[in-house]
Amino acid sequence: MRWFRMRYSSVEDANGRVYRIVGQADDIQEFKERAELAESIRHRLNAAPTAYKFNDDVVSQIFDLFYSSSDISGAVETTLALLGEYYDLSRVYIIEDVDGHSASENTFEWCAPGVEPQKEFLKHVSYDEIGGWRQYVSCFDESGVFYCPDMSALPPEIRAILERQGIFAVLQCAIKDDGVYSGMVGFDECRADRRWTEEQVGTLMFVSRIVSSFLLKLRKSDNAAFSADFRAALDDNSAFVYIITSDTFEVIYSNKAIQDFYKNDFVGKNCYREFIGRDEPCEECPVLRLHDPKAPRVVEVQRADGMLVLSYVSPLRWNGRDMVMVSCVDITESKKVELALSSANIALWTYDIKEDCFTISANSAYRYGVKEVLAGAYRAALADGIVMPDSAVEYTALHEKIKNGERTASATIHYNKKLWPAEWMTVTYTAVFDPSGKPSMAIAIGQDVTALIKGGKKD
Incomplete structure (x- = not known):
């Protein structure tokens, strides 16, 4: 079922008599879904118990921004900038869990002038580096808030990664998917010590809940790109098609043609090691130059088994991470x-x-x-x-x-x-x-x- 808005107008003849009705149907399915999501979020926010006060004007402004925008990513970026400027913060960002809570990735970021961005350094951080996922999640209270004005009170692994970013004070609000921690919205002060006020904590917490609700909707939409229908289309392709992470070259998926030919799906293994017998990516690998508009997307590759293939690469966003789809044709x-x-x-x-x-x-x-x-x-x-x-x-x-x-x-x-x-x-x-x-x-x-x-x- 889809929602449409119907509009009608009448057409009259020279005597003023209506002889035709003209109708127009506007597809409002996306608007309806946003409205239902917004109403659900508003209800949960009003019903959620909290010990914090909040700035209703700021919360309402950001709520209306997401409600009226069809570009969720754009609304997230605007929200981070608005909060950063309004509260004079050093850095506002979003960290999302990837690889089944084994690692995290900085997916959105706003920085004040003069503050060094950290997004490039936080592309794929293993939770093992900071004492494990459970230790990090334990820093958040029952309201989903991690409030730390004093870095010395933190576990050494967590303190080390925050200090490397030049952070003096941090406030983070959890993103939860079905009640399970799956990331957070973070607010850093990198210029001096800072004590967050009750109103600041409450406002940032409520805004984080709005952002996370819409962000989870966006991620589920991203995941649809890797749905069963998409897999079926790739499996029907006679070419060798596989999907890898853009940073580690780990195979996430391989299609039926690969599995039938090699009797192996290679999931969890490095593509360059399995397919061409190397210990590192090829110098001419187009994945290394995906962000260079002048670099080729098609290359000839000699595989370890002697097969010569024409490989075509295409970037793909899936499960909150940058992936690459590789299609290979035997030439x-x-x-x-x-x-x-x-x-x-x-x-x-x-x-x-x-x-x-x-x-x-x-x-x-x-x-x-x-x-x-x-x-x-x-x-x-x-x-x-x-x-x-x-x-x-x-x-x-x-x-x-x-x-x-x-x-x-x-x-x-x-x-x-x-x-x-x-x-x-x-x-x-x-x-x-x-x-x-x-x-x-x-x-x-x-x-x-x-x-x-x-x-x-x-x-």
């Missing part, structure tokens, strides 16, 4: 074909639609003396003068067809022979689609037809 035999094609003046490259770049096959790049990666793809080729102006319309249309979902597209293009393998090429693209049915990349074959064109035989 061992096609590589032999490529070598044969190159001798026949045929070039190969891939068009990464999502990352908007070309990746020229290593053999073609070497043979023709061109760059292996061209960021900006076809627009860059036009801007850099690789494609001649008289082919600009056909060249743009060729790529737009592939981007818009056509499975194949072809055109004869006039290139700058100083910058491309041939002056005239007939380019044929074949699209590759992701599990959702959208084109993610395309494989191009460019055949040198310069002799035909100059001989007046252009088709």
Whole structure:
């Protein structure tokens, strides 16, 4: 069942008589869900016993922000900034548990001017480093508040990690999922000692409950990306597909094709050790350069078993952590074909639609003396003068067809022979689609037809 808002208006003739009723249906399902969640949160906040007073104006303002916003992440960031500035805090942040409460990750952060951010240093902190999950959770009282104006009173492991961040006083409010600690909203003072007032503690606690309720809804939505339907789509894929953590390269999931071929799912193991027999990631691994827009997302990899694969990587957010989905296609035999094609003046490259770049096959790049990666793809080729102006319309249309979902597209293009393998090429693209049915990349074959064109035989 979905919720719609119905609106009607009448249309009258010249005599003022109604002869038509026009209706409009607006889908308000998302708004309805936010309203129901907001009402549930308001009820729980009013009913929850607490020993703390709070600033009703601040709580109401933030409650209304989440109620009216469809961008939960944006509302969280705005809330952290609002609290930090209103209470003159050094740092406001959110830490979320990952890997089944074995570690935590700093997922949101706001810092006052001059305060050093810590998010990059707290990407994946094992609870073993701070005395274990249970010891840390024991610092919170029955209201879910960890209030510490004096660092010397803390267990040494917890005190050490807080002091490394330059913290003089800390207040943290637990995020609980079905009553179980799963993270916290934190407030740090890094400039001097600080005693939190009762009103500050109460307000920050209530705001944290609002934030955590909406944040848990967001995380459940994130997890839907890895639902049974998504797994089924990956299992139906004949390519080898697996998902790894972006920091440790640990395999979280592998599809049926991998499990059938290797008789192993490799979950919990490092992909580079299991698949290519190395003790560390490859220097050219695209996962290492995911945040570089100019870095290739497609690379050729020689596996430990001798198989040559074309690997495509795509970032994925799941369970509050940055993951990477890796798709591998066996090109061992096609590589032999490529070598044969190159001798026949045929070039190969891939068009990464999502990352908007070309990746020229290593053999073609070497043979023709061109760059292996061209960021900006076809627009860059036009801007850099690789494609001649008289082919600009056909060249743009060729790529737009592939981007818009056509499975194949072809055109004869006039290139700058100083910058491309041939002056005239007939380019044929074949699209590759992701599990959702959208084109993610395309494989191009460019055949040198310069002799035909100059001989007046252009088709």
